Amino acid sequence: MTAGPRAAQPVPLDLTDRLTEVAETAERHLAHTDRAAEFPAEALGALRRTGLLGLLVPAEHGGLGGTVRDMVTAAQTLGRTDMSLGMIFAMHCQQTEALVRYADERLRTELLPRIAAGEIYLASVTTEAGKGGHLLSAQAQLGALEGGLAIDRFAPIVTGGAHADGFLLTMRSPGAEATAHEVSLVYAHRDQLDIEASGDWQPMGMRASHSIALKLTGRIPAHHVVGEPGGFHRIAAEVFGPLAHLGWSAVWLGTAAGALSRVLRLLRGPAGRGRFDTGSELLLTRLARSRQRLDAVHALLQQTLRTVESGADLSAPARQLQLNALKITASEECLAAVDDLVTALGLRHGYLKDSPTRLELALRDLRSAPLNYSNDRLHLADGRLALRDQGVSFA
Ligand SMILES: Cc1cc2nc3c(=O)[nH]c(=O)nc-3n(C[C@H](O)[C@H](O)[C@H](O)COP(=O)(O)OP(=O)(O)OC[C@H]3O[C@@H](n4cnc5c(N)ncnc54)[C@H](O)[C@@H]3O)c2cc1C
Missing domain, CATH: 1.20.140.10 (Butyryl-CoA Dehydrogenase, subunit A, domain 3)
Structure with missing residues (x-):
């Protein structure tokens, strides 16, 4: 686990061909995904195929070993074609970097090669009813179980929630004495959760981000806490x-x-x-x-x-x-x-x-x-x- 950002690579990655393939795919489906408020599934497929989902995964785990600068370049390029897709990609990269820098060795070894292989697209669950966007507090609490943790959380807006293979969630730490500011970040794989979608996604814009409301319940192993508990x-x-x-x-x-x-x-x-x-x-x-x-x-x-x-x-x-x-x-x-x-x-x-x-x-x-x-x-x-x-x- 390292705290500082990884140094910029001396030679920037040439991402042009990969980004062109994704952008061309997005362009073909853009009118439809916006009109129908549908997730750009084909463009996500291209992100998986081209290895771009693993942009920030270090090379030793099979990823492209890209830097934050590479992420900025890629996000800007995708945003030119489709802002929803750009945000889907940028948010996935942010989740990936949290795992790269803060997950323990076991979780890193389990997840990073799969992200690099395009098998895991990560969604973000921080917003919560009651506290709105406030990032550093959490209402829903993790339950302490024998050898694991219980999740029971409503998430009012989860970009790509119906398509994500894994979720990083903020939750209040377990224990009667834990305050709303003792927030832990946890990873849950899709098959570890019961996922219930509610409502209809019909926004003014960002329609292709398909940011739906979800009720998430399930249990995860203890090593799925990312970083220090409550940290x-x-x-x-x-x-x-x-x-x-x-x-x-x-x-x-x-x-x-x-x-x-x-x-x-x-x-x-x-x-x-x-x-x-x-x-x-x-x-x-x-x-x-x-x-x-x-x-x-x-x-x-x-x-x-x-x-x-x-x-x-x-x-x-x-x-x-x-x-x-x-x-x-x-x-x-x-x-x-x-x-x-x-x-x-x-x-x-x-x-x-x-x-x-x-x-x-x-x-x-x-x-x-x-x-x-x-x-x-x-x-x-x-x-x-x-x-x-x-x-x-x-x-
Ligand atoms: C397209 C899109 C995709 C998103 N995807 C995700 C996702 O995948 N996962 C996720 O967790 N979240 C997601 N979000 C939520 C986002 O990150 C914000 O948390 C959310 O938009 C905040 O909603 P809000 O404005 O209702 O809430 P709040 O931030 O609670 O604000 C409510 C209102 O109160 C006002 N307000 C808030 N605080 C103050 C203050 N201190 N002083 C004065 N006024 C204040 C605000 O201006 C606003 O009018 C997404 C949002 C959008 C638009």
Whole structure:
């Protein structure tokens, strides 16, 4: 078990062919998965086939041995085609990294080769009725059993929950004296759980993420606790927070960049030339504003990535503030960049579903970004962190 992030590889992995295969598969099914609010099962199949589910699994366990930088590159690329798929991938990588760094040797040996082989797609269960998105508390409690632990937990929103092969869940530690802040992270394999889905998934955007409500009951062996019992706060600070904010922001940037790219192709292509005046100062200004927002997110993403790669203590206020600033800024600016483009292009190519720009889909999907771990929660945390950094140092 190691605490620090693994060092960046000197030679970056060439992921191009693998990502192209996944993105092309996603592209073929995109209109259907969005319309029907269906999970992109074919694209998940491509993630399994290409080894990308094992991107962060070390080579000694059969994985690609990729770095957090590779994950950011891949998430951004997939986000260009399908934001739901990008988020599915980024969240799986975040779960994988928690296992790589915090699972005990037995659990690592059992799971990592299977993740690398594409046999295990991991879902995340942190949100809970009553506490909402609050990451560092848990209401449902693990039950202590002879040689194992009992799970009985309602999960109001689980991306890919109907397709996942395994789940990482946050739960209150067992024992009458355990408080809501003694949170353990546990792994449960699908066949160790009774899974009952409830409700219908009919959101505004992120429809292909198929993020359904589940009731999960079952029992797991004791070694399925990931990290110290009750010590989830450490995994949250070292892995969940950093990888979520980097991975999600990369996906959102990819989605907005893909939208801008399709707009520019339309404007410069034969269909756009007759319809739009690319000499219009208003159009140019709107394009410039959209591009500027994306360059700002890109710069912050790269800088935050360097902070995480440096191996420095991420619990320092200035570093946490930077990680939160990335999530808040990316969620607002990528959405605003696409909104600028809708205004720039107007009804036909800004607002209608069948436009090749796909702005309508990008806008609906990106509207979830400020809600996906509420920016309000992060602002409140940032206020407290800012008070602890009177010198206003920067990461
Ligand atoms: C597409 C999508 C997929 C998701 N997939 C998963 C998944 O796979 N697994 C999972 O566990 N979760 C998942 N989530 C949940 C996500 O991570 C958040 O936890 C969840 O969106 C928060 O829901 P909420 O806004 O209702 O709850 P809360 O965060 O509890 O917020 C409720 C309301 O209270 C406000 N609020 C909250 N705290 C404060 C505060 N301190 N000050 C002021 N106002 C505050 C918020 O702005 C919000 O309006 C997903 C969310 C989305 C959108």
